[in-house]
Amino acid sequence: MKHFSAFTVLLLFTVCLAQGQQKPLHPDLKIEQPAGPKPWTNLNINDKPGQFQFVVVTDRTGGHRPGIFEKGVDKVNLLQPEFVMSVGDMIEGYTTDTAEINRQWDEFCGFVGKLTMPFFYVPGNHDFTNPVMERIWKERFGPAYYSFVYKDVLFMALNSEDQTRGSGKGSISPPQLEWIRKTLDANRNVKWTFLFMHQPLWVQETDPVKWFDVEKLLADRKHTVFVGHRHHYERFERNNTQYYMLATTGGASALRGPQLGEFDHFVWVTMTEQGPILANLHLDGVFDHDVFNEQLTAFTEKIWSSNMIRVEEPLYVKGATFTQDSIRFRITNNFDVPVKVKLDHGFSWDFKADIAKPELTVPPNSVRFSSIELTARKQKEIEAMKAVKVKAGVAVQQAGKSDFFVPFEFNVAPLRRYELKKATGSIKTDGVLNDWASLPYTLPTPEGGRFGIAYDNKFIYLGVQVNDSELINDSAGTTINQDFVGFVLDGQPTTKSISEKGDDWFKNSLYFIASPEDGSGKSSVRDLGESEQQLVWKCIKNKSGYAFEIAIPIEYVQQQQGDLWQSVRVNVVVQDKDAKSSSRITWQPNWRDRDNLPGSGMFFRDAKSKM
Known part of the structure; x- marks a missing residue:
């Protein structure tokens, strides 16, 4: 027979008393409680008699x-x-x-x-x-x-x-x-x-x-x-x-x-x-349970995937400034019923805006147009002007049903018409940029950067200088977790590429990112598709940071536009990864973001080279 000390008896009594004082479960609550940890905060149901x-x-x-x-x-x-x-x-x-x-x-x-x-x-x-x-x-x-x-x-x-x-x-x-x-x-x-x-x-x-x-x-x-x-x-x-x-x-x-x-x-x-x-x-x-259902999901997806409202042709400007002009929208109704469209625009400090037809009904299987007139409030460089956000609602008209407007948003602004010039000499993709006559385009990176683009009979070339005093790069590491430079290039005809939104990670474009070479002489790159594996490139350190050079076979564009190809749409991305901070910038608004500007970053082949 075991003997218990007075302290042991007192301890057992205290434990039992404490357990007996635990709040009982709510009488309407039936739950199986595990012996160990429990997947809930407590079982004190918020159901007080006077509440x-x-x-x-x-x-x-x-x-x-x-x-x-x-x-x-x-x-x-x-x-x-x-x-x-x-x-x-x-x-x-x-x-x-x-x-x-x-x-x-x-x-x-x-x-x-x-x-x-x-x-x-x-x-x-x-x-x-x-x-x-x-x-x-x-x-x-x-x-x-x-x-x-x-x-x-x-x-x-x-x-x-x-x-x-x-x-x-x-x-x-x-x-x-x-x-x-x-x-x-x-x-x-x-x-x-x-x-x-x-x-x-x-x-x-x-x-x-x-x-x-x-x-x-x-x-x-x-x-x-x-x-x-x-x-x-x-x-x-x-x-x-x-x-x-x-x-x-x-x-x-x-x-x-x-x-x-x-x-x-x-x-x-x-x-x-x-x-x-x-x-x-x-x-x-406050919404009821049917605020959105599978029928509405199918309906909205059909509307969005139809590219029903798009910029017909961006407003490209050759000069450095802009005064006044209009941008036309194309509204395509591929449904067998009428479609009601409402258009509105947000406020801009840079432009006065006026939509010609803010409300219209598009008959079944037909096309209609509207436009927005932009007037500069004051003269400033085009690249510094902020876009106007256009908001649109589309409702398919069905007898006996109230209008359900599917929302659209897109941005409009005058765009710089960039000229894609033929290379003046031979460009070697070795990461050394001294064979470039100039790098005319500025990258808004924390420490500065510039890039240039040119072409010859075989390749389109891109050369980028990124200024960065603190490099974090590891060829064995994940590219997006370190310093990198990259680009998106869309070789489709202008009428298609202006409306691309970077869906499925730029499925219709070349998308490539790479980190500077580390001590092993290797770079970290994103998983490459078949198109990217054919690219010739180099990304190496230099005294200011690092340089990136790449040659893109001209066949990539010719396959989509023919020998008399006219344009390519380009964006450049740089990530600056430091020990305490990280920033990612793009030269033009990211095609995948809400700030995307249809047709931005379009380079047109110079007229002389078309002959």
């Missing part, structure tokens, strides 16, 4: 925008709160025409009748404007101020319009104040109090009558106040608590965004033991 959620909707009227509030109802139904509160201005009102008032209320009641949970009315100045509207309110909804308690929380719907004084003149009348006093006295021990009314009485210039007396009654209890009326969101710290003035759920608004408090929303309130937690949900940020 619940409700929604507050705000101003629909005061210049309502049709369809917005109704959309809000649909979004609230998706989230399934326990109930919905209002802060007033549900109808336009401001009339004594009883038929019109009832028509407006019938319409609104039809909207909230679609909610799958209770909706609590609170009067606004548009709902409770005059004695006629007051009478109709009482006939339809009964009391204009009332309260209820849910899970030990007091909800008070107040009437800031009970003296029908109008906008900016809200008030709490003496009879309503007395009712508020009695209601608060009868509910002294609730854990929280919410007040809902329409006008923000504490900030209006006109005397709000008894409102400040209401605040005194609330001073010693935990409470939160919700109002609307001014159509912009603002939070106030007042009376030792939070007051919230809500924006709109369809009311008039400049809609300049949440940063200015102007947006369509509803408030999702979670009541916890510690107090309410608020989330403002933008109507356009």
Whole structure:
């Protein structure tokens, strides 16, 4: 028989006590717990008895925008709160025409009748404007101020319009104040109090009558106040608590965004033991389960792969500056139904822009054109001018279905017309650049760099000098993790190459990157395809950094354009890898990025050599 010391017994007792005090699993949770580590943070399900959620909707009227509030109802139904509160201005009102008032209320009641949970009315100045509207309110909804308690929380719907004084003149009348006093006295021990009314009485210039007396009654209890009326969101710290003035759920608004408090929303309130937690949900940020499905995926992919909207011909400029010209878009509809197209453009500091046909419908299996006119705001070099972003939406018109616009974005700007000149002498691809007459093009690398391009009867040559005082290169390492230089060259006809986007890592182009030779005399290169394996090249260190030279067989271009080939599209890329930093730059915008500029980096064969 084993004997236990007093310390051992005490230790076992302590361990058992601690285990016995562990929080039991939620009664609705059934889970198999492994003996060791567990793939979850804890099992304290966030389902406390006193916790619940409700929604507050705000101003629909005061210049309502049709369809917005109704959309809000649909979004609230998706989230399934326990109930919905209002802060007033549900109808336009401001009339004594009883038929019109009832028509407006019938319409609104039809909207909230679609909610799958209770909706609590609170009067606004548009709902409770005059004695006629007051009478109709009482006939339809009964009391204009009332309260209820849910899970030990007091909800008070107040009437800031009970003296029908109008906008900016809200008030709490003496009879309503007395009712508020009695209601608060009868509910002294609730854990929280919410007040809902329409006008923000504490900030209006006109005397709000008894409102400040209401605040005194609330001073010693935990409470939160919700109002609307001014159509912009603002939070106030007042009376030792939070007051919230809500924006709109369809009311008039400049809609300049949440940063200015102007947006369509509803408030999702979670009541916890510690107090309410608020989330403002933008109507356009709440989607149902079918926001995107396999049918829409197939549809959008078909639109995108069709290259439906493209620049017909880039605007190439021979000189160094640009004044004014236009760029034409080609819109091709290969569908058997009409296609609706909307075009718009972003702002540019460098250009004024104007789209000739911002909206058009393209008949089935046909082509239409639009254009954008660019006017330079001031004279500057073309390479320094920032592109204009064109945004397009394409919707296939189908009977009985609403328009679903597939978005497109592309950039336009005047482009420098680069001349591809014939080499003046023999170029040896040895990485020594002294056989180049010049390297005329600047690379925006951290320490500078230049390159040149030329051709003869057999090859197109590219020579690059990269200035780099700290080389990281290892022929056995992965190329993209060290210093490298590379290029993309597209030999397709101009009409095709201008629209290339570098899909599938430049599948229709030559794409090549290499690091400078290391101590073993070898370079690290990206996995080479069959085309790249035929290239003759060299990448070696020099006193300024390293140089890269390559010869591309002219047959690569001739196979695609014939003997009278006209152009090649080129981009150069450099990665500067240092111990503490890394940067990757391209001479022209990367074809694979959103900044791609159709037709950029196009070199045209000089006219004399075509003869």
